[in-house]
Amino acid sequence: MANPVVLLFRGLPSGAGEAQMVAFLLLPWLLLLVALMCSFLAVRHTRGDEEEGRLELVSATAAGRTAPLVATALHGVGASIVAGAVVAVIFVASGAPPVGAALIAAGCTLAGTVFLGVGLVSAELMPTSRAANALAVWLVVGTFVLAGAGNALGTPSADLTRMTSSALAWFSPFGWAENTRPFDTDDAWPLAASVLATLVLLGGAALLHARRDLGASFVPPRTGRAAARPGFATHLALTVRQSRAAGIGWIVAGLLVGILSTSLAGVASRIGEGNPAVTSLLQALSGTSADLSRGLIVFFVMLGIFAACAATQTVLRARQDETQGTAELVLGGGLTRTRWLADHVVVAAACAVLTIAAGIAGAAAGALSGGTDADLIRAAAVAGAGQIVPACLFAAWAAVLVVALPRTAIALAWALVAVAAVIALFGPLFGLSTAVVNASPFASGPVPTGEGVDPRGIVPLLVVAAVGVAAALGGIHRRELVA
Template identity: 45%
Template structure:
């Protein structure tokens, strides 16, 4: 515990005073990087040792014996898909909750920094548009949230490809379940997944405002950008489903590549000085946002139109598609 007149306490007081007057001097401290490298090395070594003593396809924790009959909750393809994907969706939602909380709890801090540092303010304006700094901060974090939601959606569709290559989809489709209904189940669960991630982010944003005693009016911005990212993530969902139908072997690689490219163009494109037509190719980059007191709808209708066409096209083409079991 620090006593009031100890040197560390005085140093912190001087640093705080310098920060308020914009004259803080920063020094390099390599200890966090060294700690991170050491932890990563320990985890990698542990994983290698564990892999050497693990049986193929088995885990260290014994599996529980299954039920003789399936639960009534698994009576539909949608319920089965949720059973397979639910744990991953919860994980993405937890990350969304944390990201949402950071978006509002850090908004006022970033605004204070931006008011005294034109460089920070200019960077936020480049990435997030013409709104104020708090709005820009929320927009940036929720753009990242849209990427997380897209990841949850793409992972759900990729699971359909995994079920197909492993042969379990063939067993399911040997029943009266039609292949269109089967793929439709993945689209439904994928949409539920991305909405869940964004909703968790909105809840986290509300908690961040309450925890910081901030202005609840910021929730209007959160609602607008959150809804826009739902539309943006839906595009990744249906495009991946379309790839699954047309080029099944490229589903996983191309699906994740599209998310990566969309993130780079939409989140970092303005910062890197990419032309507007290029950054507008990213769904997360043209989602609606707040600029001052107005709502910039930007490419909302393009997002909704693309989602509708992609969903209808993938389901329609699935009627004539045969199972492709090869990797």
């Protein structure tokens, strides 16, 4: 395990035991989920409520200006503790040693509090909740990658079952939690850095909050043009303009995943040749027995998740415009509701396709840089193209939710992506049946095999996506705008 293939799971190898292997595979992703949860929570209840005008109402009462910030901090800490407790209970119930389970729980809790602080500071610095979320997510992803790179550049043990992290990992909250080595040395001292970082970030957020006015920010909003260029004369162009920054971010992420896929897939296959356990694991995760494709498909499932996130975020922009009142202004100019929603769906599909295209291009570049033959590039193209329909399916579901359940559309749409991602990535590790795993669209796309291409469930996915889009476009004019 102590090989650069560790980047496949972003874990720190700490032995070859069953519990150690589970921690190696799952801990980074548990940390990532808790970190994202807390950063979104922080922005949602500070800058988000400030944009909606709710904080102004609270600040005018006897509660005062600092009450929302304190309440958000307490809420985030409580949510982190609950998440850690749930993780600990699951590990202990599955037979894992209690001390190691407690360390994993503590690592998840403190990762949550660190990125709660990151979200609170981002909300103070940035002028909008969208910008604050973007900054927080980039910091989460950046430190996640930093820990993975630090582990991969570390020093392997003589038996290649352990890795000593390089200095890079110690600049990341993910690296601090992973270096506790649960179920191995069970060293809690690295978590002291998480405690210190939490205190510094929460204190920094409080200081920044005390030094700015309600509605202001330390990073000033960028001023736009006084008049739009001719190319922005349509609503479709406006939707492209609004989604451009986020779309570029997802495309860059897709490119990086593609580069890693072909750079490391060969390493995974070589390790699997001498380790039946790794071979079985990769075969379960990828759903194929083709040696060339095992490690590759896991990466392209991740690429499909990124593309689905890009598509979902773009469609949900329609709901955000509706709540902020800008949709009413646009629709008052003669634009039909069907065209308004259709433009968001079209741009969402384009974002998904471009994200996957970037991943395929990155995979080709990674394969060519390593002197790999054309078979790996072909497999990457097939695996990538197979994720286009699953990604677009989530855009269709988001559109249906915007029409049918507008007030809960954002939460439900992201919940669908999260559940499908967890099932596709970790269903085999959790012992879920093949039927349950294949219920995730990400696990049902076409994949390359030794004999050609396995289409799997592409036709049903395509039909469901088409029906969803048609239902959303046909139903949007049947309801009023909902704030």
